[in-house]
Amino acid sequence: MADASSPPSPAPAPSPFAEEDLADAGLPPWPAPGSRDDGGGGGGRVNPLFTILPVSALAIGLVLLVAVAVILVVTRRARPRNADAAGASSSGDGKPGASASASSCGSRNTRCGYATAAGAAGCIYVGRLGFSSAAAPAPARRRGAQVFTYRELERATGGFSEANVVGRGASGEVFRGRLDDGTPAAIKRLRLDHRRQGEREFRIEVDLLSRMDSPYLVGLLGYCADQSHRLLVFEFMPNGSLRSHLHPPAAPRPQPPLDWQTRLGIALDCARALEFLHEHSAPAVIHRDFNCSNVLLDHNYRARVSDFGMAKVGSNRADGQVVTRVLGTTGYLAPEYASTGKLTTKSDVYSYGVVLLELLTGRVPVDTQRPPGQHVLVSWALPRLTNRHKLVQMVDPALKGQFALKDLIQVAAIAAMCIQTKAEYRPLMTDVVQSLIPIAKPTPAMSCSSTPLRPALEHVIFMTSAHTHTQCGNKAA
Numbered sequence: 001m002a003d004a005s006s007p008p009s010p011a012p013a014p015s016p017f018a019e020e021d022l023a024d025a026g027l028p029p030w031p032a033p034g035s036r037d038d039g040g041g042g043g044g045r046v047n048p049l050f051t052i053l054p055v056s057a058l059a060i061g062l063v064l065l066v067a068v069a070v071i072l073v074v075t076r077r078a079r080p081r082n083a084d085a086a087g088a089s090s091s092g093d094g095k096p097g098a099s100a101s102a103s104s105c106g107s108r109n110t111r112c113g114y115a116t117a118a119g120a121a122g123c124i125y126v127g128r129l130g131f132s133s134a135a136a137p138a139p140a141r142r143r144g145a146q147v148f149t150y151r152e153l154e155r156a157t158g159g160f161s162e163a164n165v166v167g168r169g170a171s172g173e174v175f176r177g178r179l180d181d182g183t184p185a186a187i188k189r190l191r192l193d194h195r196r197q198g199e200r201e202f203r204i205e206v207d208l209l210s211r212m213d214s215p216y217l218v219g220l221l222g223y224c225a226d227q228s229h230r231l232l233v234f235e236f237m238p239n240g241s242l243r244s245h246l247h248p249p250a251a252p253r254p255q256p257p258l259d260w261q262t263r264l265g266i267a268l269d270c271a272r273a274l275e276f277l278h279e280h281s282a283p284a285v286i287h288r289d290f291n292c293s294n295v296l297l298d299h300n301y302r303a304r305v306s307d308f309g310m311a312k313v314g315s316n317r318a319d320g321q322v323v324t325r326v327l328g329t330t331g332y333l334a335p336e337y338a339s340t341g342k343l344t345t346k347s348d349v350y351s352y353g354v355v356l357l358e359l360l361t362g363r364v365p366v367d368t369q370r371p372p373g374q375h376v377l378v379s380w381a382l383p384r385l386t387n388r389h390k391l392v393q394m395v396d397p398a399l400k401g402q403f404a405l406k407d408l409i410q411v412a413a414i415a416a417m418c419i420q421t422k423a424e425y426r427p428l429m430t431d432v433v434q435s436l437i438p439i440a441k442p443t444p445a446m447s448c449s450s451t452p453l454r455p456a457l458e459h460v461i462f463m464t465s466a467h468t469h470t471q472c473g474n475k476a477a
């Protein structure tokens with residue numbers, strides 16, 4: 001303490017460090033306030049700056065050292081968690097592999113939402129497909145993909161009980177499940193074969209879906225890559241696939257047929273999903289297997305597109321096409337893709353046209369049980385789409401005539417354009433969306449279009465029952 005009777009002298013600043021910190025660093029203790037001992041024992045006064053400056057410099061150095069050490073420790077601790085997510089999908093060779101099995105499923109709370117996945121926070125496959133989010137990212141609607149353990153998913157599905165199977169596809173079974181937090185989920189257990197198709201599908205689904213967020217795509221809640229298990233966890237869509245409604249087993253029919261207005265709403269939702277993939281994602285994503293099995297319906301019969309295991313990052317420019325193996329579903333493949341493997345977003349537009357025909361006619365794309373000339377839906381429907389009399393006759397009998405002729409003509413015109421043989425004459429999905437909006441009569445919940453307003457598809461249809469002439473002017477194509 002300073003002696004009140006002694007002459008005032010500059011007191012050293014109080015130490016910013018604990019004494020033990022200084023001792024650790026091999027520094028002498030900070031002089032006590034009021035102490036004027038220079039340490040030499042001679043009692044001579046030394047300019048206090050000579051003491052303070054070196055000590056301050058050392059102190060600052062020490063602070064920097066401590067800060068660097070803290071940063072290093074924090075980074076080292078954080079790394080295994082990120083590695084968990086990364087390992088789930090990518091080992092050193094760029095494929096999901098052993099590293100995934102060891103690490104990916106431990107961290108229950110690892111999440112990689114739209115925002116973080118797009119940044120370098122690194123959920124999975126960052127940049128592998130060169131994919132970035134849409135130019136104007138929508139606010140994250142979902143919680144982001146979580147990493148699950150096999151055990152957790154086993155528990156969620158009652159031990160993958162047969163009673164919980166809601167569907168079977170080429171790549172595995174889908175189970176109904178309830179996650180630990182009570183969320184209902186559809187859990188797809190992929191079959192891993194020697195061609196590694198399941199592995200590839202897993203990687204693409206996780207990669208794409210964890211970066212995309214659209215209310216028109218089925219949300220990926222999470223995934224599991226535990227040893228040799230590969231599972232995808234999706235939002236549960238209680239009304240199943242569009243296929244199960246349009247083409248139910250002959251008897252007993254499980255539910256009443258979809259009415260006209262619901263069909264139009266589904267057509268619009270699907271158009272918006274493809275519009276999002278083609279025109280609001282950079283680069284464009286080609287679904288490549290758009291069909292009515294991959295359109296799933298929520299409790300309000302709002303549609304969402306699923307199954308991205310075959311998707312490709314591509315381009316909608318004619319010179320930006322992807323040449324690839326021909327994969328997809330018979331009856332939905334665009335002719336140029338089926339014959340040459342040349343894939344563009346217009347291949348999806350063709351598949352979309354086929355689904356529109358299914359919504360309109362209730363027929364499957366290929367049906368060899370039908371009379372000759374009616375086996376392939378597209379070939380049978382195309383000449384009828386622009387003939388008013390024949391058009392009315394081709395409508396799904398399950399609708400029992402409950403539709404507006406004006407809407408029917410509009411849908412038929414859109415379908416006719418989508419299934420044109422020449423890819424470049426097919427419309428953009430944005431044009432399809434704009435053409436469907438006026439007739440789909442969206443409820444307020446449906447009206448949140450991701451589409452900037454554009455003029456509707458320009459088409460003029462002249463219909464007579466005797467002679468049919470169609471002009472389809474599609475400036476955007």
Ligand SMILES: Nc1ncnc2c1ncn2[C@@H]1O[C@H](COP(=O)(O)OP(=O)(O)OP(=O)(O)O)[C@@H](O)[C@H]1O
Nearest residue numbers: 166167168169170174186234235236237240241293
């Ligand atoms: N998220 C989901 N919610 C509810 N049911 C679903 C969900 N995902 C799939 N299903 C059901 O499981 C079925 C099989 O789906 P999956 O995606 O495995 O196969 P697919 O699309 O029919 O065939 P493939 O995978 O061979 O193309 C679907 O038709 C649907 O009935």
